[in-house]
Amino acid sequence: DSFSDYGSHDKPETTLGRTVPDRNVLLPDVFHNDNLLFYERFRAYQDYILGDCKASEVKEFIAEYLEKVLEPSGWQAIWCTDLFEALVEVVGVNCSALKAVVRLSEPFLCKSQDSNFTLECMQELLELKEHQILLQKLWVVYDESGEFDQTALAIEHVRFFYQCIWRTWDEEEEDEFDYFVRCVEPRLRLHYDVLEHRVPSGLVADYQNLLSQCEELYEKFLNVRNSIPSNDSDSEAGNVSMVEGLKLYDQVEHLKQKLKVIENPLLRYVFGYEKYGNLQAKGRRPTGAKVTHVVPWIMTASLLQLLERDKLYPEFCGDLEIQFHGDPLAAVNACYEGDRVIICPGHYVVDGVFCIADSIELEGYGLPDDVVIEKKGKGDNFFDCSGANIKISNLKLVQHDAVEGILNVHHGKTTLENCVLQCETTGITVRTSAELLMKNSDLYGAKGAGVEIYPGSACTLLYNGIHHCKEGVLVKNFLDEDYGAPKITMVNNMIHNNEGYGVVLVRPAMPSEMEDASAQKNKGIFLFLEETPKTRNTQPPQAGDEAACAEGSRQAQPGCVTDELELCKRAETSEQTESNSEIANLLRAASAKQCQTHKKRLSQLELTETDDNLMSQEMFVSVEGNQFKWNGKGNFGIFLF
Structure with a gap:
């Protein structure tokens, strides 16, 4: 029996946990099996329940599975609804209908907030249901023997499937692909990604x-x-209903496409989503004064003298107000428009999110490695910025357990200068209508992109290092929203050692590209990353190879080593110049294609009045002096959809 290794039917005692009800309730304990791990559910659905079935065969496959593992009778369960919980005895199962035949237990036990659910009332309700209850409404009563473990697990799998996986429209989906691969696996992964806080709360x-x-x-x-009569489809009422039905069908398909994007981890990564920040700016302090907030790790007389000399004295005036705080988060929360926060050297660990909605300056006193702010605890972001003009400088930010990223610019302009950002998820996100100026900073370690640039934003990157991320820079897009192209300036950055590409652009595919995809029988969203010959990656030489090459050069042409190194340097400089120029040209070309696609969509919708600025705007690109080295897949990639 292929099911003998799943569950504990042959074991002398149960391996499942138990859930104890409230002390004031006489109902018995039930099996606690709703906390199964991802791989346990994955294995159950793939190997034992659904296999390679089609969408139209799902119910049949589940029924076959239940017939093999469910105890036909002799077990008790709690019948749970929104109104009551009652103890029942199972006297039979109807696997094809996914129901159990039950009767009320003796003695009668029921928990409800309404005293109307008496024994007579419950018996009448069961008679109306012909004593058959959906399996997902039953929680198996705990039994130490292990005899009912498989029954409890099977019902939990059915309950979870219909609560979290199955959609009412699935049965009408095409049967070209097996249901598990197309629907179950992505939805199951999304469910656990949400449970484990890997998906932003807004998404x-x-x-x-x-x-x-x-x-x-x-x-x-x-x-x-x-409501459309099958024998009177040419009537006026039938035609009206058909038109209405087609409109509803298109709307449903559109929403289903959006759901599939979120369910797919790759598409969730490359497509943007709207996030509406609720940060409220305080504005100026009622007194009109500006305050300097000082955060000392340990305040000493010498440190205070240095602060006065370097930071406070140059701006000192009679009414300058200084406030001292124990940690950076408290200082930022106390700020009003125009305030300044000075953080003294030290390693600060904060549990919370920096929500900056006013124009303030946040600076470390010393080198970035001397002023470290480390995040602990979970949350979407580390820094949320929406002020008109925010400046952050001379800090090292260390991120842990943030779902969305280390810094998120929602609105306004944020300037990041001389900072080090040690990431775990996404690095910096520049959202629509926001602006980022990042200068002389180092960003590394992001499991997503180092910098995500949304449509309609402005991003200037000058003299930065972006490395050891999944991608260096990701220029995102929206699946069905039209925004102006982002304004991008990248000058003298070092983008290296990223797992994927140095720069990735997400854009719609042109009709000719879609025709090529159709010719290859690709259906749905058309995806690929393309790499140009001049932007291809060159792997760094190994230490031994480098030494061998150098030694060989000395032996072969001892008088030309200097000239050869100079030629190599010139060749590398020429290659980097060509890479910058080509990336800039490709970004501009992609922006032009996006504008053409947008114009065509509007013309198809017969929209004649459009925003001329939006229609004429193409991506402003300045890409100069950047170095792209040792990126896993190359320097530049395009993601088409």
Whole structure:
């Protein structure tokens, strides 16, 4: 039996946990199995329940699985609804209907907030249901013997599937691909990514809203479709219903496409999403004064003298107000418009998010490695910036457990100068209508892109190092929203040792590219990354190879070593210049293609009045003097959709 190794049917005692009800309730304990790990559910659905079934075969495969593992009778369960919980005895199972045949336990045990659920009332309710209850409404009563472990697990898998995986429209999907690969795996991964705080809360909220909208529209679509008479399709009422049904169908398909983007980790990574910050600026202090906030790790007389000489005395005046704080987060939270925060050397560990909505200056007193702010605790971001003019300098930021990134610029302009950013997820995100100026800084370690640039934003990168990230710079796009192209300036940056590409651009595919995809029988979203010959990556030589090459050069042409090194240096400089020029040209060309696609979409919608600035605007690009080295897939890639 292929199911003998799953569960504990042959074991002398249970391996599952138990859930104890409230002390005031007489209901028995139930199996606690709703905290299964990802791989446990993955293995169950792939190997035992669904296999390679099609969407139309899902219910049949689940029924076959239940017939093999469910105990046919002789076990108890708690029947749970929003109104009551009652103890029942299972006397049979109807696997094809995913139901159990039950009767009320003796003695009768029921928990409810309404005293109307008496024994007579519950018996009448069961008779109306013909004593058959959906399996996902039953929680198996705990049993130490292990005899009902597989039954409890099987019901949990069915319950989880219909709560978190199955969609009402799945059965009407095409059966070209197996259901597990197309739907179950991405939705299961998304569920656990959300549980483990790997998806931003804003995106989770978007997904739930889209799912609710899609379910509501799909129900309307079914009602309209069912109202169309099959034998009178040429009538006026039938034609009106058909037109309405087609509109609803298009809306449902559009929402389903958005849901699939969020469910797919790669698409979730490359596409942007709207995030509406709720940060409220305080404005100026009621007294009109500006305050300098000082955060000392340990305040000494000598440190105070140095602060007065370097930071306080040059701006000293009779009414200068200085406030001292124990940690940087408290200092930032106390700021009003125009305030300044000076952080003295030290290693500060904060549990929280820096929400900066006013124009303030935040600077470290010393070198970045001497002024370290480290995040602990979970949260979407480390720094959220929406002030009109924020300046952050001379700091080292160390990120832990942030879901979305180390710094998120929502609105206004943020200047980052002479900073070190040690990331764990995404590095910096520059959202639509926001502006970032990053200068003389070092960013590394991001599991996503070092810098994410949204449409309609402005990003200037000068003399920075961006390395050891998944991608160096990712120019994002929206799946179906139209915004102006971003303004990008990249000058004299060192982008190296990233896992993927140095720079990645996400843009819509042109019709000719889509035709090529159709010729290759690619359906749905068309994706590929292209790399130009001049931007291809060259791997760094190994230490031994480098020494051998140098030694060989000395032996072969001892008098020409200097000339040869000079030629290599010139060749490398020429190659980097060509890479910068080509990346700039490709970005401009991609921006022009995006504008053409946008114009064509508007013309198809018969929209004649458009924003001339938006329509004429192409991506402003200045790419000069950057060095791209040892990026895993190359210097530049394009992601088409």
